[in-house]
Structures are given as C-alpha cells and as structure tokens.
Amino acid sequence: MSFKTLRLAAAIALTAVAAQAETKHIAIASFGEHPALNQVAEGFKERMAELGHAEGTAVSYSFNHANFDRTLIPQVLAKVEAEKPALVLAITTGLNQAAVRGISDKSIPIVFASVVDPVVAGIVPDWQHGSATSTGASMMPDFDATLAYLKQVIPGIKAVGTLFNPGEDNDATNMELLTKAGEKAGIRIVGVPVEAAADLPQRVQSFAGQVDAVFLIQSNVVQTAVPIVAQVAQRIRMPLFNSVFSPDLKDQLAGFHAISYRKNGVHAADIADRILKGEKPADNAPYVPVAGDFDSYVSVKGMEAVGLPIPDALKDSPWLLK
Numbered sequence: 001m002s003f004k005t006l007r008l009a010a011a012i013a014l015t016a017v018a019a020q021a022e023t024k025h026i027a028i029a030s031f032g033e034h035p036a037l038n039q040v041a042e043g044f045k046e047r048m049a050e051l052g053h054a055e056g057t058a059v060s061y062s063f064n065h066a067n068f069d070r071t072l073i074p075q076v077l078a079k080v081e082a083e084k085p086a087l088v089l090a091i092t093t094g095l096n097q098a099a100v101r102g103i104s105d106k107s108i109p110i111v112f113a114s115v116v117d118p119v120v121a122g123i124v125p126d127w128q129h130g131s132a133t134s135t136g137a138s139m140m141p142d143f144d145a146t147l148a149y150l151k152q153v154i155p156g157i158k159a160v161g162t163l164f165n166p167g168e169d170n171d172a173t174n175m176e177l178l179t180k181a182g183e184k185a186g187i188r189i190v191g192v193p194v195e196a197a198a199d200l201p202q203r204v205q206s207f208a209g210q211v212d213a214v215f216l217i218q219s220n221v222v223q224t225a226v227p228i229v230a231q232v233a234q235r236i237r238m239p240l241f242n243s244v245f246s247p248d249l250k251d252q253l254a255g256f257h258a259i260s261y262r263k264n265g266v267h268a269a270d271i272a273d274r275i276l277k278g279e280k281p282a283d284n285a286p287y288v289p290v291a292g293d294f295d296s297y298v299s300v301k302g303m304e305a306v307g308l309p310i311p312d313a314l315k316d317s318p319w320l321l322k
Contacts, residue, residue: 024053024086024276025060029076029099031092032068034224036244036261040091040113043265044272051273059086068224070094077102087111087272090136092220093121093170100134109275112136113268114261116218117173118286127288130281137267137287139218139259141174141243142294143181146215149257149296151185153303154213154239155311159188161211163203163229165221166193174217197225204232213239213254227252237306245295250321254306255298263293297321 026048028041041063045055053059064079066072073095080088081103088103088110090096096112100123103110116139118124124131150157162178164171175191182189190211194203200222207214214233216222222229223244230252233240239254244261267287274284299321303310314320 023058023060025083026087026089027080027083027085028061028063028089029080029091029095030065031095031220032065035246036223037091037114039261040265041089043262044089044113044269047266047269048272051269053273066095068220073098074102081105081108087276089113089268089272096123096134097121106133109281110134111268111272111275113264114139116140116170120173121169124286128285130284130286132282135281135284135286136271137264138289139264140288141177141218141259142289143178144184145294146257147181147185147187150213150215150241152314153255153298153311154308157187157212159190159211161190161192161207161214162217163192163194163200163219163222164217165195165219167195168219171217171219178217194221197221197228200225200228201232204229205236207238208236213241215241216243218243234305239303239306239308245297250299251301253299254302254308257294257296259289259294
C-alpha cells in the first residue's frame, strides 16, 4: 500500500471517528408505555430530525420506562444517567420530579414533556424561566374551551363529572382549573377521587343521576384504564369525553377535547434543539399550549350508544367521527 493510500485511509478513519464523536445521545425516559405518551416521543424525534438532528448521525436515542410503577423510577433514572446523555427527555410529571432530584450529574439538561403545571410540580421556578437543569413543554389545559365545547355537544349541560387522583400534582392543578372554568361557565363540576384503577368502575357508577356528562382529565390512573371507564359509562348511559384522543376508542366515547401529545413532543424538541446548541435551560421559559395544540371531536357512534343525538349545529361539522 502506497504512502498516499495510507494517508487517505487514515483521513477517512479520522473523519469517521470525528463524526461518531459528534453524535449526541438523547435518553428518553417515560413513566410507562401508552399510545399518548409514545406520541410525545415520536413527535419529539420527528421534529428533531426536521431541525437537523438526524437519528443515527447527529443524534442517537435510547428509551426507558417504569411500566407505570413508581418504585421502578429510580432504576430507570440510574440507567439513564449511566448512559451519559447530552440531554434527557423526561415524560410525565412524576418522572420529571424524580429526575430533577435523582439525576446527580447536574450538567445533564432535562427537557420535560407531558407535564401539566411544572411550577406547581416544583420542576421550574416560574412560567418565565426554566431551572438550572430543566425546562420543557407543558400540557396546561384550556378548560374554558373544553366547557364551551361540551355546551355545543350537549346543549343545556349543567353538571360535569370527572375523576382525579388526589395524590398527583397534575390532577390537583387540573381540578383547580376545571372548577374555576366551571364557575365561569355556569357548570357544576363534580370531582370523584380515585387512587387505583381497580376502584374506577365503582367511582364511575357514582355519577349516575348526578351529572350530565363525564370529562376525563389528564390523570395517569384514569388514562391507563379508559376502556374500563368507557364500559361503565355506556352501561349507565353516561356520555364520556376525554382530554386525550385515542382512535381506538372513538366508538366507545362520546367525544374528545384533547391536547395533541405529538405536538407536545414537537414543542419539547424546539427547546431541546436550542439547549443542544448552547442555550441554558434557565433561559428557556416553559412552553404553554395555544389553541392550535387542541383538537375537538364528536363520535356519532359514541353518542348513539348513550342515547344522545348529534346537535343540528354539528351535523356538518369537521369534528364528527363516523
């Protein structure tokens, strides 16, 4: 082999090593695998690619989850930190709270997603700043818009029931905001606490004769068991609406006023991009959803299942799921 050939081979090898060294690793950690939470990760990766962070060359990813078991979160975070990532995408409030406390290497930035109120959760100091290590995209609901939607779908609605876990910060924020929105809209909000999925059938049954509809907030204990809630709701002829859209449940639920989990991942990626380019988490305010981050749907079959017609004003609406 000639000296020129050797030099060329060495140059190619060095280039490959340099390219490999420039690949940044992003660790994605989630509380569990669920279609909605998976959409956050998918939206994040798609947007990162659009921003020039191509998977396999510019960035690499790992995915770890706790299978919705709080006792496994420390194990997940220990694995994530051992990977020495350039950035962590942490999905759900509880996991982010644990990550802020549990990841000891404070040089690793944490971008949160699927968090309703990061201020109440203690993840960031306020809505204008991130913390020294963390910021991200919130899923703050717009319950004024939700109740306006319900008034269109069920004219004359007076009372709305919901299920919440009193031990979850997300749920507490949701209940406070929903109650305030109800006061403004002239709708009574009936909140029923639930701490375990096994209690859901009985709790849903308690709404019979008490409310005109049930709207499910972004609660982990509830969202992981929506098919169970839907079965009971149909049995008691109660229209059920969700804050999370699931095409698999479009015939079982009356409708959805739902924030897009995929768009939440997209907004988290915009923040991650800036951090990977050198900005500090503290200088990036948490993202707050706007109207375009929500989708409204009404299920024809879901309404029929509980004996309710589609209002005339909505019969030609793009909201309809047939």
